[in-house]
Amino acid sequence: xxxxxxxxxxxxxxxRWQQKWEEMGIFRYDWNxxxxxxxxxxxxxxxxxxxxxMGNVLNWTYFDMVARYKRLRGFNVLFPQGWDCHGLGIEIxxxxxxxxxxxxxxxxxxxxxxxxxxxxxxxxxxxxxxxxGCSIDWTTEYKTMDPDYWRRTQLSFIxxxxxxxxxxxTHPVNWCPHDETAIADAEVDYVKRDGILNYIRFPLxxxxxxxxxxxxxPEFIPACVAVEVNPSDERFNKYIGKKIVVPLVNRTVxxxxxxxxxxxxxxxxxxxxxxGDKEDVKTVMKHKLPVIMLLSENGRINxxxxxxxxxxxxxxxxxxxxDLTEAGLLDHTEKIQHExxxxxxxxxxxxxxxxxxxxxxxxxxxxxxxxxxxxVVWYPDYMKNRLIDWARSLDWDWVISRQRLxxxxxxxxxxxxxxxxxxxxxxxxxxxxxxxxxxxxxxxxCGGSEFTGETDVFDxxxxxxxxxxxxxxxxxxxxxxRLFPADVHPSGTDIIRTWAYYLMVRHLALFDETAYKSVLxxxxxxxxxxxxxxxxxxxxxxxxxxxxxxxxxxxRQWAAGGGAxxxxxxxxxxxxxxxxxxxxxxxxxxxxxxxxxxxYTPVEADSVELQPLDRWLLxxxxxxxxxxxxxxxxxxxxIAVEEIRxxxxxxxxxxxxxxxxxxxxxxxxxGQNKRAAAQYTLYAVLYRVLQMLSPVVPHxxxxxxxxxxxxxKGYPSLQQAPWPVFNEALVDEPTEKHGDLIVEFIGxxxxxxAENRMSLNTPIKTLKVYAGDHSAAEALEDGKADIAGTxxxxxxxxxxxxxxxxxxxxxxxxxxxxxxQVAAKTS
RNA sequence: GGGCCGUUAGUCUAGCUGGCUAGGACGUCGCCCUCACGCGGCGAAGAUCACCGGUUCAAAUCCGGUACGGCCCA
Numbered sequence: 001x002x003x004x005x006x007x008x009x010x011x012x013x014x015x016r017w018q019q020k021w022e023e024m025g026i027f028r029y030d031w032n033x034x035x036x037x038x039x040x041x042x043x044x045x046x047x048x049x050x051x052x053x054m055g056n057v058l059n060w061t062y063f064d065m066v067a068r069y070k071r072l073r074g075f076n077v078l079f080p081q082g083w084d085c086h087g088l089g090i091e092i093x094x095x096x097x098x099x100x101x102x103x104x105x106x107x108x109x110x111x112x113x114x115x116x117x118x119x120x121x122x123x124x125x126x127x128x129x130x131x132x133g134c135s136i137d138w139t140t141e142y143k144t145m146d147p148d149y150w151r152r153t154q155l156s157f158i159x160x161x162x163x164x165x166x167x168x169x170t171h172p173v174n175w176c177p178h179d180e181t182a183i184a185d186a187e188v189d190y191v192k193r194d195g196i197l198n199y200i201r202f203p204l205x206x207x208x209x210x211x212x213x214x215x216x217x218p219e220f221i222p223a224c225v226a227v228e229v230n231p232s233d234e235r236f237n238k239y240i241g242k243k244i245v246v247p248l249v250n251r252t253v254x255x256x257x258x259x260x261x262x263x264x265x266x267x268x269x270x271x272x273x274x275x276g277d278k279e280d281v282k283t284v285m286k287h288k289l290p291v292i293m294l295l296s297e298n299g300r301i302n303x304x305x306x307x308x309x310x311x312x313x314x315x316x317x318x319x320x321x322x323d324l325t326e327a328g329l330l331d332h333t334e335k336i337q338h339e340x341x342x343x344x345x346x347x348x349x350x351x352x353x354x355x356x357x358x359x360x361x362x363x364x365x366x367x368x369x370x371x372x373x374x375x376v377v378w379y380p381d382y383m384k385n386r387l388i389d390w391a392r393s394l395d396w397d398w399v400i401s402r403q404r405l406x407x408x409x410x411x412x413x414x415x416x417x418x419x420x421x422x423x424x425x426x427x428x429x430x431x432x433x434x435x436x437x438x439x440x441x442x443x444x445x446c447g448g449s450e451f452t453g454e455t456d457v458f459d460x461x462x463x464x465x466x467x468x469x470x471x472x473x474x475x476x477x478x479x480x481x482r483l484f485p486a487d488v489h490p491s492g493t494d495i496i497r498t499w500a501y502y503l504m505v506r507h508l509a510l511f512d513e514t515a516y517k518s519v520l521x522x523x524x525x526x527x528x529x530x531x532x533x534x535x536x537x538x539x540x541x542x543x544x545x546x547x548x549x550x551x552x553x554x555x556r557q558w559a560a561g562g563g564a565x566x567x568x569x570x571x572x573x574x575x576x577x578x579x580x581x582x583x584x585x586x587x588x589x590x591x592x593x594x595x596x597x598x599x600y601t602p603v604e605a606d607s608v609e610l611q612p613l614d615r616w617l618l619x620x621x622x623x624x625x626x627x628x629x630x631x632x633x634x635x636x637x638x639i640a641v642e643e644i645r646x647x648x649x650x651x652x653x654x655x656x657x658x659x660x661x662x663x664x665x666x667x668x669x670x671g672q673n674k675r676a677a678a679q680y681t682l683y684a685v686l687y688r689v690l691q692m693l694s695p696v697v698p699h700x701x702x703x704x705x706x707x708x709x710x711x712x713k714g715y716p717s718l719q720q721a722p723w724p725v726f727n728e729a730l731v732d733e734p735t736e737k738h739g740d741l742i743v744e745f746i747g748x749x750x751x752x753x754a755e756n757r758m759s760l761n762t763p764i765k766t767l768k769v770y771a772g773d774h775s776a777a778e779a780l781e782d783g784k785a786d787i788a789g790t791x792x793x794x795x796x797x798x799x800x801x802x803x804x805x806x807x808x809x810x811x812x813x814x815x816x817x818x819x820x821q822v823a824a825k826t827s
Numbered sequence: 828g829g830g831c832c833g834u835u836a837g838u839c840u841a842g843c844u845g846g847c848u849a850g851g852a853c854g855u856c857g858c859c860c861u862c863a864c865g866c867g868g869c870g871a872a873g874a875u876c877a878c879c880g881g882u883u884c885a886a887a888u889c890c891g892g893u894a895c896g897g898c899c900c901a
Contacts (some may be wrong), residue, residue, distance in 0.1 A: 385831055386898095575852070578853075585864065586862045595863075658868085750868095754857090
């Protein structure tokens with residue numbers, strides 16, 4: 001066997017194996033292999049946002065451990081990689097970086113600038129993912145901004161349109177007045193803001209009385225369509241059905257009953273405007289109230305605002321408050337804190353507008369989503385509630401159209417003469433209706449020949465919510481169902497309500513089948529201080545820097561072992577450093593083994609005389625194999641990594657190797673047979689350690705494997721060696737008990753040496769052991785060679801009887817008396 | 828206001844389908860230049876497992892409540 005070099009250069013080793021694996025092509029999904037069962041990972045294509053961050057590191061380490069583990073278990077694994085390019089985020093960055101507004105440029109030029117930025121970001125993220133050593137099948141790489149991907153998004157739309165899931169409608173939508181586009185519920189964040197509650201007098205028609213209503217949005221008075229009170233509110237229910245005058249605009253509206261009005265809030269009388277907030281939308285729908293749209297798409301008051309036409313919302317608010325004050329209608333004001341919806345990209349206050357939009361009938365699928373969410377396996381299980389709660393909470397269908405530029409076009413046209421909708425045929429896509437005509441000459445309805453292409457585009461989630469099918473090869477491969485539904489969809493806690501949800505509704509609608517069979521959840525990465533990691537909190541750690549400093553194998557141990565799957569984990573340098581030290585330990589013990597195994601030829605277990613400690617270690621090895629396998633099966637990476645590390649460091653290195661050293665070094669004393677038995681054990685157990693560690697620490701284990709084991713084992717890569725199967729026959733409880741006694745006994749004698757400030761290799765002249773009974777005596781007698789060797793005892797005398805002396809902590813019936821040479825000399 | 832999750836030594840974290848002296852890491856303290864490793868070894872100290880009540884022969888683990896914290900949503 002080749003000895004390992006003394007120094008361990010992780011940067012060189014990691015780079016080298018990353019290259020070699022790619023050259024070997026061993027991480028590619030094999031479409032020609034029909035023997036192995038397929039296993040597909042629905043890698044979520046990331047939104048390219050710049051350099052890789054520690055959250056990405058956590059995610060990709062999870063994906064990669066699953067991919068590697070499953071391959072070792074004999075699966076034909078698909079681990080694809082794509083990039084989710086489109087979106088408002090990139091548009092905003094391009095606008096900021098170039099100090100432009102997108103509508104001031106030709107659309108193609110703006111799109112080009114977006115693509116250039118995305119390409120730059122992809123390169124940065126890809127570098128990080130490569131450095132992490134992910135076993136991705138790079139032949140699958142795709143970008144959602146490529147026309148070939150448009151084709152899939154557009155085709156999925158066409159099919160869903162044909163199935164009746166897509167419709168156009170004028171409905172209230174969340175609207176970002178800054179970006180001038182509709183946005184989905186999932187894109188609205190809620191933040192606490194200071195506001196002012198205005199108490200305004202609304203005169204009751206035909207009387208001198210008035211009611212005081214409280215509102216934080218007085219600028220919506222011109223769009224007031226009703227006033228509502230709680231029907232059980234004794235103060236006001238007598239006014240229900242009466243007419244009340246909207247101040248300044250002098251319209252009358254009806255006072256209506258509404259249970260959801262909180263009598264405690266404000267005055268208990270509220271105005272309904274179209275639309276001040278989502279509650280207004282619900283009320284308008286429920287009571288079938290008229291709608292007065294007050295805002296235009298850029299957030300300014302429109303012609304329905306009368307004298308306030310053209311003002312911004314804030315200007316209008318000031319003007320209206322001023323006018324109310326002058327008219328003596330503003331009773332008083334009060335400062336409040338309230339939650340307002342803001343655009344998750346630009347943080348502008350989200351308004352609610354009615355505009356013609358495309359929708360997907362997602363609410364029809366809520367029951368199916370819930371049913372499938374319950375059937376899917378979730379790691380950890382309780383995370384399924386997030387998806388179910390979200391699906392149930394949705395008030396509106398999904399708005400899939402956006403008024404943006406950098407996105408997949410919606411493949412429809414409208415006949416200029418009759419307005420007929422022309423839906424693209426599946427064979428027309430990819431197509432951009434803004435640039436191309438439909439591939440028909442005449443409108444099928446009126447015969448007109450002029451068409452207007454749809455200018456709206458798809459929500460980015462329309463691209464990324466079909467990945468389970470796309471990764472499987474849909475729509476181009478006839479055999480795509482081999483890989484569909486995805487075996488595992490990995491997702492962060494923050495995107496369950498978007499990614500996991502949209503995937504489920506789209507695939508259910510398209511194929512009447514669940515998108516994925518299991519969901520693997522990762523938590524968020526926190527800073528060292530336990531708060532969410534962010535640049536503004538100064539607790540941010542750049543992933544490329546960390547990877548360069550500590551190496552992928554160390555960082556991956558942090559990702560795997562930092563906490564339970566699904567829980568948020570802090571980035572802790574101490575954990576990474578522990579990982580580094582573990583690697584050094586593994587490297588050193590491997591080097592030690594390679595030296596002592598230089599003359600070793602692998603043999604079968606029955607050709608060596610295994611000693612008690614050998615059998616003890618082999619039995620423990622089987623048990624840890626079972627635990628680690630079980631942990632990987634349940635995606636409990638933290639348990640897996642802790643089990644292997646503790647076993648390797650403390651059981652294998654500290655206990656076994658230390659006790660077996662004398663046998664290995666001095667065959668002339670103990671005999672060649674006992675040395676061979678120790679060699680056999682070292683060889684077998686180190687290999688097992690490398691195997692079990694390889695999904696977490698792929699580079700170093702590969703390096704050690706290649707030097708020490710490849711010539712004998714024959715697998716081109718450790719990543720292709722079959723996962724060890726738990727062998728119950730090797731578990732031997734009595735032997736483990738005996739071994740534990742030997743190890744504990746050695747420990748106790750060492751403790752005595754330590755307490756007396758003696759070096760551990762202080763020679764013992766005679767060691768007298770009172771085992772307490774025959775069974776213990778036999779066990780110790782069996783391990784006598786290792787005991788004597790490890791403790792540097794010249795003679796060891798083991799007696800079955802009880803006796804006095806120092807008791808062994810874990811085995812208090814065993815006592816010993818040690819006579820030291822040093823003590824004899826100094827006395 | 829609703830939902831979910833959490834509260835374990837100075838710090839982080841495991842265990843929570845109930846059962847030995849609650850495991851690990853970091854940090855702290857003491858000792859040891861033992862021929863793989865001082866990025867090491869051998870040891871030590873440090874936790875009434877948030878609080879109250881219940882179920883049980885037995886609870887960190889199950890049930891109910893309280894307090895505090897986090898995330899998501901309204």
